Amino acid sequence: MNVIEHGRGKPPLDPHLKALENEAIHIFREVAAEFERPVMLYSIGKDSSVLLHLALKAFHPGKLPFPLVHINTGWKFPEMIAFRDAVVAKHGLDLISHTNPEGLRDNVTPFSHGSARYTDIMKTQALKQALDMGRYDAAFGGARRDEEASRAKERIYSFRTPDHAWDPRNQRPELWSIYNGMIHPGESVRAFPLSNWTEVDIWRYIQAEQIELVPLYFAARRKIVERDGMLIWAADKRLELLPGEQVREEMVRFRTLGCYPLTGAVRSEATTLDEVITELEIATVSERQGRAIDRDQSGSMEKKKREGYF
Amino acid sequence: MNSQTLSQTAADIDSADTATGAGSHVEAHPETVARQARPLRFITCGSVDDGKSTLIGRLLWDTKAVKEDQAATLRRDSTGKQNELGLPDFALLLDGLQAEREQGITIDVAYRYFATDRRSFIVADTPGHVQYTRNMATGASTADLAVLLVDARAGILEQTRRHATIAALMGIRQFVLAVNKIDLAQYDEARFRAISRDFKEIALSLGVRQVTAIPVSALKGENIVLRGDDVMPWYSGPTLVETLEKATQRTGQTTGFRLPVQRVSRPGEGFRGYQGTVAGGSIKPGDSVVVLPSGVEANVKAIVTYDLVRNAAVSGDAITLVLDRPVDVARGDMIAAIDQRPQTGRAFSARLVALSPDGVVPGKRYWLKAGARRQRVMVRPTSALDLATGNWDDATFLPVNGIGVVDLDFEDTAIFDPYETNRETGAFILIDPESLNTVAGGMIDGKCSKSGRFDALPDADRATVTLPARLLEAFLKTEFARSHAGEIRVTGPEEVDAE
Incomplete structure (x- = not known):
């Protein structure tokens, strides 16, 4: 059968991406139908951009039947916040931005408290606060199983205790595409529609669907400083230079986006989507290489997830 | 029509030129071309001793799915555990949970992703231990193909038969037998042939005719992604990756819309x-x-x-x-x-895999979820499969990891196709009403005939009642209409379209 698509002048998706898209839409609809108070965690990055695009597709012609939550640590790239606000306005989204008030009060920064404690207070604890305040019983996230070894074992519906903890040894079996959305009061589920996507799938989908991204993903001359083998963005006054460090300008881009002090840039000349994809295809390091928090110890992601991290 | 579409896709893959020539390297630049097929989902079955982790690690390594920083983490973790070829210990790459690394076993299903320039793959990597039948069933539920691994020196084991049985039960109709550690069996062709023969007999007894046997050394990377012609000139068949590239997607959907x-x-x-x-x-x-x-x-x-x-x-x-x-x-x-309806009724027969430590208890009211439909059901096991003998014995209870035939007794109308004809509309899960855990996965065999469908009724048993449209909706909401839904046929009034 020839399925004729005459849409927005885009060629139809190839069967591989179409299958991934169909699966994600199915998960969105299932969670929205089964849970009372779903929410979507929106982190502004490329995976969140794909996630949001899929959500818009899933509920078309209706609006999203849930709000978005952004955990704002106060240390995001300014370009990310500007992009976030533009996206919210464009699609008429209901976005809740949350910052851990205690962390703010105690002036918890990546520099003063170290990446592990900072991440726990400003991200993990902040996320739990936001979820508790909204009494959300399901939270969508953009995590993929190819990102990290403990993620590879996580279910699409990742069951969480009232403390938001993940118990990897006690996960519900997940067969076919039938999801068990039944929970007791206080318990919740993190739902991952992008579980089966790889990094390359994300980029090819962005290309095929013409999804807008934060410009930081594309190479430009940016102020950076080299620290612990990472290239740190150095255009914020709050970044204090250590002895011997020098700010310089280089052509760099970011493979993942988070808090700028914890996110390493890569040297790159890729200024367009095509060039980024080409660069990716010959990349020999994984995207999480640029994330300081993953490098603390093997199994650190599993530890953080047990504590309630996404 | 759907099956035509999909088989067309499969044919395209089959006819793709995979004869890249002996000894040629399968290009591993992923994603340079648009994929012409959905990802192939497969499951690997075998124990730690068979070298399963090494096999998957080798697939990921040779298709360049492992990046340098991951390999560096591996090297850091596997101090002193590098193998003789100077490669990292692949098992550490796969066993993502701390408990697994500590105990050196795989305790849960993990999903892995890799791609060649022809196709992309999702591997459900499941443990081989008997107590993890439930995990294997989970991985197999979405798989198009099963790779069964045996040690060339040990041959077919009890567990090989067990894994093949579970895979077939879950609807997998394509098997690949990877006869591993062939290097340790002196690349003995006769040994390989004998094992393949034994396995094909088992597969046939399970109704699986599509079997490819491949002699491999996962450790040395022979006949996985690269050919092993130098050491096995007697083998001219496909490598494991070539076999996977050419595999068909099991549609399992011969029903109507x-x-x-x-x-x-x-x-x-x-x-x-x-x-x-x-x-x-x-x-x-x-x-x-x-x-x-x-x-x-x-x-x-x-x-x-x-x-x-x-x-x-x-x-x-x-x-x-x-x-x-x-x-x-x-x-x-x-x-x-309208002309190819699923079965509707209050009583069905099914096969069940018990996933919870409590087993499946007769007479208990469970929640059953199938597709988006959730309803109450009473389950009565009638027989259980003895995986050692392949026999179905009488049973009234299913312990964890038990596989059985059950009668399902619904409180309201259930809608299914037999799993044989549709894997989507013939599958279900059972949820314990107290713990809310998923306690079983099930596959519908068919309806138990207690109340007949309308279409099956002889004309003499039918009567036509005409109602005004405004009463029709109220009628359909009555308890009577709902409980006899499978027996009542409703044709709404033609809508007068003002356009």
């Missing part, structure tokens, strides 16, 4: 769409459909997606369907082809 309704979209006055993923057949505007269990008939007015209005949708598509008249459709209902 099926749309399990996930949610009703009513964004404003005038629009009412039924959202779900097509679980069989195909649909286009103008087609006649029936809504189950109510039995109301209607025609398809439009297929709405975000990008465009489509002229058709096929199995697997997530769509929004608009019908040509106002009908009562709720989440959990099924919209189906």
